[in-house]
Every structure is written in structure tokens, then in C-alpha cells.
Amino acid sequence: MSTIAGIDLGTTFSAISILNSIGKPEILPNSDGERITPSAIFFDEENPDIIRVGIEAINSRYINSKRSVRWVKRHMGDNNYSVNIDGKNWTAVELSSLILKKLKQDASAEHGQIKDVVISVPAHFDEVRRKATMDAGKLAGLNVIGIINEPVAAALYYASTQTVSGKIMVYDLGGGTFDVTIMNVEGNNINIICSQGNHELGGIDFDKRIYEKIVECYKEQYKDSLINSDEDSAKYEDEAEDIKKTLSRREIAKKMIYGSSGNLRFEMTREDYEKSISDLLDQADMLIDIALEEANLSAKDIDKVLLVGGSTRMPVVQQRLKDKFGFAPEISVNVDECVALGAAIHAGLTLMSQDSTKVSAGIAGGLSSINLKDVCNHSYGTLCAPIDRETGQRIIANRVILSKNTVLPCQATQMFYTMEENQSEIEIIITQGEDADPRFVNRIAHKKLKLPKNRPAKCPIRVTYSYDLNQRMHCSFEDVESNKTLEVDLSLDEFSQLDEKQIEENSKDLAGFCVK
Amino acid sequence: MHRILEIISDLFVGWFYKKTAGYGALTDDDARINNLAVALGFAASACDGQMSEEEIHTIESWAKTNITTSNDTRNFHKAMTATKAFFHAGNNIDCSGICREITVKSPLAHRYRIIELCMKVVSADGIAKASELEFLRNLFIWLELNHTTVAMMMETFVPVNIQETPDAEFILGLDESMSEQDRYEKLNREYKKWNGRVTNNDNSIRIQAKKMIELISLLRNNSTANIAQRI
Numbered sequence: 110m111s112t113i114a115g116i117d118l119g120t121t122f123s124a125i126s127i128l129n130s131i132g133k134p135e136i137l138p139n140s141d142g143e144r145i146t147p148s149a150i151f152f153d154e155e156n157p158d159i160i161r162v163g164i165e166a167i168n169s170r171y172i173n174s175k176r177s178v179r180w181v182k183r184h185m186g187d188n189n190y191s192v193n194i195d196g197k198n199w200t201a202v203e204l205s206s207l208i209l210k211k212l213k214q215d216a217s218a219e220h221g222q223i224k225d226v227v228i229s230v231p232a233h234f235d236e237v238r239r240k241a242t243m244d245a246g247k248l249a250g251l252n253v254i255g256i257i258n259e260p261v262a263a264a265l266y267y268a269s270t271q272t273v274s275g276k277i278m279v280y281d282l283g284g285g286t287f288d289v290t291i292m293n294v295e296g297n298n299i300n301i302i303c304s305q306g307n308h309e310l311g312g313i314d315f316d317k318r319i320y321e322k323i324v325e326c327y328k329e330q331y332k333d334s335l336i337n338s339d340e341d342s343a344k345y346e347d348e349a350e351d352i353k354k355t356l357s358r359r360e361i362a363k364k365m366i367y368g369s370s371g372n373l374r375f376e377m378t379r380e381d382y383e384k385s386i387s388d389l390l391d392q393a394d395m396l397i398d399i400a401l402e403e404a405n406l407s408a409k410d411i412d413k414v415l416l417v418g419g420s421t422r423m424p425v426v427q428q429r430l431k432d433k434f435g436f437a438p439e440i441s442v443n444v445d446e447c448v449a450l451g452a453a454i455h456a457g458l459t460l461m462s463q464d465s466t467k468v469s470a471g472i473a474g475g476l477s478s479i480n481l482k483d484v485c486n487h488s489y490g491t492l493c494a495p496i497d498r499e500t501g502q503r504i505i506a507n508r509v510i511l512s513k514n515t516v517l518p519c520q521a522t523q524m525f526y527t528m529e530e531n532q533s534e535i536e537i538i539i540t541q542g543e544d545a546d547p548r549f550v551n552r553i554a555h556k557k558l559k560l561p562k563n564r565p566a567k568c569p570i571r572v573t574y575s576y577d578l579n580q581r582m583h584c585s586f587e588d589v590e591s592n593k594t595l596e597v598d599l600s601l602d603e604f605s606q607l608d609e610k611q612i613e614e615n616s617k618d619l620a621g622f623c624v625k
Numbered sequence: 626m627h628r629i630l631e632i633i634s635d636l637f638v639g640w641f642y643k644k645t646a647g648y649g650a651l652t653d654d655d656a657r658i659n660n661l662a663v664a665l666g667f668a669a670s671a672c673d674g675q676m677s678e679e680e681i682h683t684i685e686s687w688a689k690t691n692i693t694t695s696n697d698t699r700n701f702h703k704a705m706t707a708t709k710a711f712f713h714a715g716n717n718i719d720c721s722g723i724c725r726e727i728t729v730k731s732p733l734a735h736r737y738r739i740i741e742l743c744m745k746v747v748s749a750d751g752i753a754k755a756s757e758l759e760f761l762r763n764l765f766i767w768l769e770l771n772h773t774t775v776a777m778m779m780e781t782f783v784p785v786n787i788q789e790t791p792d793a794e795f796i797l798g799l800d801e802s803m804s805e806q807d808r809y810e811k812l813n814r815e816y817k818k819w820n821g822r823v824t825n826n827d828n829s830i831r832i833q834a835k836k837m838i839e840l841i842s843l844l845r846n847n848s849t850a851n852i853a854q855r856i
């Protein structure tokens with residue numbers, strides 16, 4: 110039986126955990142003995158076959174930042190993103206696979222081969238990004254048995270370690286992303302209600318505000334630019350992060366800045382810092398409001414707020430939540446590790462449901478009482494051509510069939526009608542998104558259904574979408590009179606930008622590199 | 626009314642009678658309103674001190690589809706050229722007066738078509754300047770339109786990323802009469818909407834969505850700061 114693992118692939122830090130013999134998750138430290146590994150990559154200049162991941166990569170940035178990469182998660186799913194090193198264009202998926210490979214390697218050294226894993230993603234990641242994450246796992250030689258939402262993973266771990274009940278809100282503010290998830294927990298029964306989030310809101314955005322302030326102050330004093338190279342940027346990005354962390358402990362942070370025109374004594378108070386990021390935290394507040402509204406709840410209905418992610422260590426975050434909910438948020442769980450820990454639990458649950466013989470009795474016993482009910486992460490619909498009430502003309506509109514936040518597994522049906530006499534086929538476009546305006550939704554499949562001849566207009570077409578626990582969607586389009594049906598299956602694989610063969614070829618390419 | 630309008634009206638309306646006598650589908654007023662719309666289109670184009678090819682082209686194609694007699698090419702061009710020259714020379718027309726006339730004579734749906742024309746004109750060259758946005762704001766008031774509808778039209782025709790000086794309140798359909806609570810709710814709704822669009826497959830929509838999110842969070846920030854100050 111192979112080791113079952115969960116991975117938190119973070120914007121700034123990643124972590125891996127496994128299930129021990131009694132089904133309890135444990136973090137595995139990396140080869141440096143650290144429990145979390147910086148999601149940073151450095152392409153060694155002396156040995157072009159060696160790629161360094163983790164703290165080594167962070168340190169090397171100051172020396173040669175052109176060969177270093179960070180924050181890849183921001184670019185997941187972006188076809189236009191790549192980093193050129195020694196003539197090879199590295200995609201976000203390939204870069205992420207290097208981080209995963211490092212985690213896998215270090216963990217396997219002590220615990221035997223790691224193969225079956227669940228990787229976590231922000232709750233609001235769309236299909237393309239989820240699939241890109243899976244592909245990265247495959248490239249790293251992992252068998253990705255599932256993808257779990259980060260806040261859900263955190264809640265799984267939380268609920269399995271303490272007795273909780275009531276409406277829980279998970280507030281996950283990490284290095285690059287923000288998620289808020291509301292759930293109903295009764296002992297080991299966890300029912301997700303809804304999630305909201307922003308995949309470009311996190312610690313690195315806060316750092317940026319301090320960085321800009323340092324650069325501005327330097328310019329003011331010396332009429333000269335502090336930043337003259339990528340290495341300078343790398344250095345002061347880290348100085349800014351350091352100042353931010355100091356301000357979580359103290360009211361004021363002081364730092365000597367050694368620039369080429371002279372030295373600057375930089376000071377920042379917590380108050381000034383909090384002011385400088387208040388519009389960003391307002392976005393988090395708005396997302397809480399939106400999530401509460403989606404859940405049909407108000408702040409006073411929430412029993413507990415659970416903090417996840419390194420950025421929740423900022424006092425201002427905790428204070429804002431206290432002001433909003435009237436009680437202090439829960440900070441007892443380890444904010445950096447609970448996502449990986451929960452992902453391992455989910456991996457155990459997934460394997461058990463797929464094939465219970467793959468899970469040892471001890472693990473199965475440890476997990477048997479946990480019961481998770483998740484919801485649909487997005488809305489799915491179809492394009493249709495209704496008549497506009499105001500103008501009386503036909504317009505193209507998106508009609509949602511399966512709504513976001515419906516409890517999984519789920520199914521929904523709607524009736525549509527053919528538009529013309531003798532209509533020979535219908536064009537079917539499956540969409541993801543909530544907007545009625547077709548420009549603002551993503552088209553995820555395009556098919557045609559042939560129809561019988563010689564019929565009047567307005568023949569009914571029954572459209573049914575269903576979504577299962579493994580995030581697979583099934584759509585059927587049925588011509589009611591003739592019973593003719595078009596079936597469309599959409600698993601995450603449909604969103605792949607790589608097919609199996611490409612993955613195999615890419616894996617071979619990557620095998621030539623040694624990750625350290 | 627300024628002489629140029631007389632010219633436009635005379636030319637266009639004159640034609641209309643020549644060509645469509647006996648049909649009776651359009652009234653005198655409809656024809657006149659379409660001519661006035663073209664005049665407003667020109668005013669929109671000229672309000673930033675320069676009339677680009679793309680702007681003129683937008684007006685021309687609108688006129689061709691909306692003015693029944695535009696297939697009388699010779700007179701059509703005569704009218705276009707005369708009008709262009711008029712605005713080129715730095716002359717202007719009384720837009721609020723024209724709008725007053727339009728509001729009296731034409732139904733709401735028609736008035737939206739007119740502001741739509743002006744929106745298309747303003748964004749035709751890929752950038753909507755401060756003066757052009759000011760023009761649209763005035764038009765919205767003069768034509769007595771609904772703010773929510775106009776805000777939605779702006780999303781489509783004048784996306785925030787091409788606006789030189791975006792007026793957040795106008796773009797988002799906020800106005801002074803709203804209570805603090807209403808503002809919060811409206812901003813939340815807008816945030817939710819745009820946050821759902823940041824992963825759109827179309828890059829220009831992604832850019833627009835990011836910009837909107839920035840605007841919304843700044844407005845929310847101002848509101849919060851105002852409330853904090855009062856407390």
C-alpha cells in the first residue's frame with residue numbers, strides 16, 4: 110500500500126503531509142528540516158541540469174534573479190505566461206511541477222514512494238486552473254486522485270481535531286490568494302455552503318505597497334532610483350516582506366536601506382501600513398459580505414471564524430473580523446499547515462470511496478466518521494436566443510442551468526424550444542459563469558444536435574446538467590418528441606491544455622533535470 | 626436652433642420625403658430625431674477638439690442604417706461633408722437644447738439608441754478622453770435616461786480600460802441620493818459581478834474586470850473612511 114499524501118501548492122509556500130497508520134495527517138519536513146517549503150525555483154547557472162527549489166532558490170535570487178522564479182500560482186491557466194531559461198520556455202504547469210517534485214522527493218526519502226495525492230487549490234479557481242494544477246502533479250510523477258478547495262481542506266483538518274458545531278466561516282488569506290468559505294459543521298459532518306475569493310489578493314500585494322513606499326522615500330531623499338536591477342527588486346521585495354512581518358509584532362518597523370546614492374533610514378508605523386493596504390482588505394470585506402449574502406446569512410449567524418494562511422497573522426485582519434462579527438477569530442490551528450493536513454485527509458477519503466482495499470484498516474478506521482458535503486464551485490449554463498422584452502428582437506443570452514453552490518451531487522433540468530420551422534440542428538454551447546451577457550461567460554464546449562426534418566418551430570428540447578462528487582459534469586440535450594439525445598461528458602480533463610501524450614513527452618523532457 | 630442643424634435636417638428630411646412618400650412608416654418626428662442624433666454624434670466626436678477617421682466612420686455607418694434615404698449617396702455625402710466642416714471649424718451646437726427636443730418627441734428606447742451611438746463614437750479611436758466622458762455624462766442627464774441602464778451600456782461600449790479619467794460613480798451607477806447602505810450593497814453586487822469576470826477567456830475583458838475591481842475597492846474604501854470619520 111503506497112503512502113497517501115496531501116499537498117498545499119501555495120503561491121509563496123508549499124507543504125506536504127501524509128496519513129499515518131491510524132489515519133491522522135502529519136506534515137513531512139523537507140530535506141532542510143523545514144515544515145513548509147518556499148514555492149521558489151532557481152535554475153543553477155553552473156550546472157544547468159540542476160534546479161533548486163525552496164530556500165536555496167530564495168537566496169539565489171539576489172545573485173541572479175533572471176534565473177529565479179516565484180509566484181507561479183498567479184499564472185496557472187495563463188497560456189501566455191512562460192519563463193525562458195537557456196532557450197527553454199517553462200510554462201506555469203511545468204514550473205509548478207518542479208515544486209511538486211521537490212516535495213515528493215523529500216517526502217519519499219523517508220516515507221517510501223509517494224504516489225496518490227490530493228492537491229489543494231483556491232476555492233474560486235476555475236476549471237482551467239484546477240486542471241493545470243492536476244497536470245503539474247502528473248508531470249511530477251504523482252497520481253492526482255483529487256483536487257480540494259484550500260478552505261475546505263483547512264476545515265476538514267479543523268473538524269477532525271476538535272469538536273465544533275455551527276456555522277463556521279473560514280477566512281484564508283495567504284501569500285497570493287484570498288478565499289472565504291462558509292460551512293455548517295456538526296461534529297464530523299461538514300456541509301459546505303458557499304465560497305468567494307480573489308486569486309490576486311494576498312501577502313505579495315501587501316509587500317508591494319511597502320516596497321513602493323521604500324522606493325518613493327529613497328527617491329525623495331536622494332532624487333535617485335533605489336532599484337537599478339532585477340536583483341535590487343528581489344532584495345527590496347524581501348526587505349518589504351520583512352518589514353510587514355515586523356509590523357505584525359510591533360507598532361513600528363525600522364530598516365537601513367543601503368542604496369547607491371547613500372543610505373536611507375526607513376521607518377514605517379503599523380498605522381501607516383494598515384492605511385496603505387486598507388483598500389485591499391476592503392476587498393476581503395466585500396467578499397465576506399457577498400458570501401454571507403449567498404449563504405442567506407448575516408454576520409450574527411456565524412458562530413466561529415477560522416483563520417487560515419500566513420497573512421492572517423496581521424493584527425489588522427483579526428481586528429477587522431472582530432469588529433464585524435463581535436468576537437475574536439480562531440487562530441489556534443497552525444495557519445500554514447492545516448491546508449496540507451486537510452488535503453491528506455481528503456486523499457484518504459477519496460481513495461476509500463474509490464477502492465477501499467487501497468486503504469489500510471488503521472487509516473480507514475481513523476477516517477470512517479468524517480462526512481463532507483461539497484458544493485458546485487461555479488455556475489454552468491447554455492447560450493440560447495430568447496426574445497428581448499424591450500426591443501422584441503432575438504438576442505443571444507446565457508441561461509444558467511446548474512447554479513453555483515448547489516450541493517453535490519446535483520442535477521437540474523430546463524426546457525428550451527427550437528426557433529424555426531424545419532430547423533435541422535441546434536448549436537449547443539455549454540458555458541461557465543453567471544452573467545446573462547454571453548461576452549462575460551466562458552464557453553467550455555461546443556456541439557451540435559441534429560434534428561428530425563419537417564417540423565414546426567417551438568419543438569421542446571430538454572436540457573439536463575448534472576455534477577458528481579468527483580467534479581465531473583454530464584450534460585444531456587434531448588429532443589423530446591424524437592427522443593434523440595446528445596450526451597456531453599465534461600471531466601476536468603476537458604480543460605487540459607495538455608493531452609496524455611504531451612504529458613508523457615514533457616515528463617521525459619523534465620526527467621533530464623535534477624531537482625534539489 | 627443653429628443653422629447647421631437646419632442644414633442637416635433639411636438635407637436628410639428633404640430626402641426622406643422624396644424617397645419614401647406613401648410609406649408613412651416613419652413620422653416627421655422620427656426622421657428629424659435621427660438627424661438630430663447624427664448631429665449629436667458629430668458633437669461627441671468633436672468635443673475633444675479632434676475628429677478621428679474612426680469616429681466619422683462610426684457616425685456614417687449609423688446614419689446609413691438609420692436614415693432611410695442615405696442611399697441617395699450624393700446628398701448624403703453633401704450632408705456629411707457640410708457637417709464635418711462645420712465642426713472642424715470649431716463651431717458647436719446647443720446639445721442640451723437638442724436633447725430637450727428629443728426627450729419631448731421620442732420614446733425612451735430611441736433615446737438609448739442615441740446615447741449608444743455617442744458611446745460608440747467616443748470609443749471608436751480606442752480611447753475615451755476626459756472631455757468625451759463629460760459629454761456622455763451630460764447626455765445621460767439631458768436625455769433623462771436610467772443610470773443603471775446607461776452604466777450597463779458603458780460596460781459594453783466604453784469599457785473602463787479605455788477611459789482616460791474614469792468617473793467611478795458614473796460608471797457604477799451610483800448617485801448622491803443613495804443611502805450609505807444602498808451604496809454598500811450596490812458596490813458588493815458590482816464587485817461580485819466583476820470578480821466573476823477576471824478569469825474570462827478574453828484578455829480585454831480580464832483587463833476591464835481588473836480595472837473595475839480597483840475602482841470598486843477604492844470607492845468602498847472612501848465610504849468606509851467617511852463612516853469612520855463620522856463616528
Ligand SMILES: Nc1ncnc2c1ncn2[C@@H]1O[C@H](COP(=O)(O)OP(=O)(O)OP(=O)(O)O)[C@@H](O)[C@H]1O
Pocket residue numbers: 118119120121122123182282283284285286287311312313350353354357417418419420421422423444445
Ligand atoms: N507574521 C506575519 N505577518 C504578516 N504576514 C505574514 C506573517 N507571516 C507570514 N506572512 C505572509 O503570509 C504569506 C504566506 O502565507 P501562506 O503560506 O499561507 O501562503 P501561500 O499558501 O503560499 O499562498 P496562497 O495560499 O495564497 O497560494 C506570505 O505573504 C507571508 O509574507
Ligand SMILES: [Mg+2]
Pocket residue numbers: 117119120259283284418448
Ligand atoms: Mg495557502
